[in-house]
Each structure stands twice: as structure tokens, then as C-alpha cells.
């Protein structure tokens with residue numbers, strides 16, 4: 001039996017059509033206003049520049065404007081905080097994305113947390129995380145929320161299932177675990193200090209690869225009929241999970257590329273449109 005392919009690229013494309021309609025309606029109603037996402041790119045890492053460009057392109061495809069802020073790698077925490085405050089105060093900005101990672105002299109957590117809650121469409125603030133984890137309304141962190149939206153679209157059962165999240169980063173593993181818990185999964189979080197990693201993964205109905213190391217998770221650790229979600233992205237179209245041997249024996253998997261990545265961007269845009277509607281009045 002060949003596995004169900006969780007096609008994030010197709011779902012993102014379909015969702016963009018709905019978002020285009022919503023943006024057009026908002027524009028019509030408000031006399032030409034669109035939601036605006038401000039993206040902040042610090043430094044000159046080419047991969048980060050590519051991702052930020054892709055986010056701007058996605059805005060354009062749904063008819064939204066974006067404001068692209070580029071800052072030098074020599075910037076201080078105070079300077080970046082001042083920029084974020086300026087965007088918080090700008091009524092034309094409906095969402096703010098600070099691209100991770102920032103240079104090491106910058107306090108990334110302080111900068112994330114400076115983003116106003118109602119503009120945190122990337123779901124990176126402590127406040128947004130805490131609210132989400134407690135089941136209160138908040139924008140979800142883009143990658144884990146994108147994964148939840150993908151699982152939902154393909155009607156993957158989560159309640160009662162054993163989900164194993166490999167990785168505990170602030171904008172991926174931790175919020176992923178909280179979202180799966182809120183969806184009534186039994187959740188195990190594995191990380192660099194976990195002993196018996198293979199045994200934990202072997203008990204998973206749903207495996208989430210979120211470690212950031214190419215093919216760190218071996219196919220042989222994963223049971224037949226598992227749902228496999230690979231949030232890794234490495235040069236050459238490689239994820240965190242050794243995917244090829246799994247394709248004919250698991251229940252479902254996210255391809256790399258074309259799985260989680262497009263849903264990350266789509267969730268950012270989706271939540272920016274939500275924010276625009278709330279602020280402009282949809």
C-alpha cells in the first residue's frame with residue numbers, strides 16, 4: 001500500500017485562492033486597503049533572504065502588500081527593538097515577522113516579545129505561546145500551526161493518538177507539542193538529551209521531525225502505518241527524517257519539499273489576513 005501524501009504545496013495553493021477572495025473583499029469594503037505584513041530580515045544570510053522573499057511573494061499572490069525591512073548584521077538589540085516598536089505603532093501594519101535567526105549579539109527572545117500580541121501573526125511571542133498552550137485565542141506559531149492545518153485538511157485523527165515530537169525549539173517543537181496536546185494527543189517530546197530515542201519513536205502513531213539535522217531520524221525507528229511529518233529543511237531537499245524507505249509502508253507522510261514548508265508560509269499569510277480583517281474591519 002502506498003502512503004497518503006500530505007501535499008502542503010497543493011493545500012497552500014488552494015488556500016491562497018480563498019485568501020485572495022477575502023483580501024479583495026476587504027479592499028472593496030475599505031476603499032483600497034489591504035492587510036500589510038512587515039517582514040524584518042537582519043543580516044545577509046542567503047537562506048534567510050530566500051525565505052523572506054518567498055513570504056513577500058506569497059503576500060503578493062493573494063493581493064496583500066508587504067513592507068520589507070532589511071537591517072545590517074551589526075545591529076544592536078536596542079536598535080531592533082526600536083524598529084519593532086515603530087512597526088507596532090504603525091496602524092497600516094497588521095502583522096510583523098522577525099525572521100529567525102538573528103545575529104548572536106541580538107537578544108532574539110526580547111525582540112520576539114516586543115511584537116504586539118495582535119500583530120504576532122507568526123506566533124513567536126511568549127504571550128501568544130502561553131495563550132495558545134492554555135487554549136485561549138492567539139495566532140499559532142507558523143510552522144506547527146501549518147502542520148496542524150495540514151493534518152486537519154487530510155482528516156488525520158489526532159485524539160488519543162501517541163504523537164512523538166522530536167525537537168523542542170521555541171518556534172517549532174514546543175508549540176507543536178502544545179498544539180497536539182490541545183488536540184487530545186498523548187504527547188512525548190524528545191530532544192538531544194533523550195535516552196532510547198529509537199524506542200520512543202517506535203511507539204509513535206504520529207512522528208514530527210523537528211530537530212534541524214538532516215535525516216537524523218532513521219526510517220527503521222518508525223513503525224508501519226505511522227503518520228510522518230517532516231518539518232526539517234536542508235539543502236538538496238532533505239528533511240530531518242529518512243523518508244525514502246518509508247514511502248510504501250507508513251500511513252501518510254509530508255514530502256520534502258512541498259509538505260510543511262509551504263504550509264508555514266501559508267499560515268503566516270492566513271493569519272495576516274485574519275489580522276487585517278480584524279483591524280481594517282472585514
Ligand SMILES: Nc1nc(=O)c2c([nH]1)NC[C@@H]1CN(c3ccc(C(=O)N[C@@H](CCC(=O)O)C(=O)O)cc3)C=[N+]21
Nearest residue numbers: 051098099100101122142233257258259261262264265
Ligand atoms: N520567525 C520565523 N518564522 C518562520 O516561520 C521561520 C523563521 N523565522 N526562520 C526560518 C524558518 C524556515 N522557514 C521555512 C519556510 C518555508 C519553507 C519552504 O517553503 N520550503 C519549500 C522549499 C523552498 C526551497 O525552494 O528551498 C518546501 O519545503 O517546499 C522552508 C522553511 C520558516 N522559518
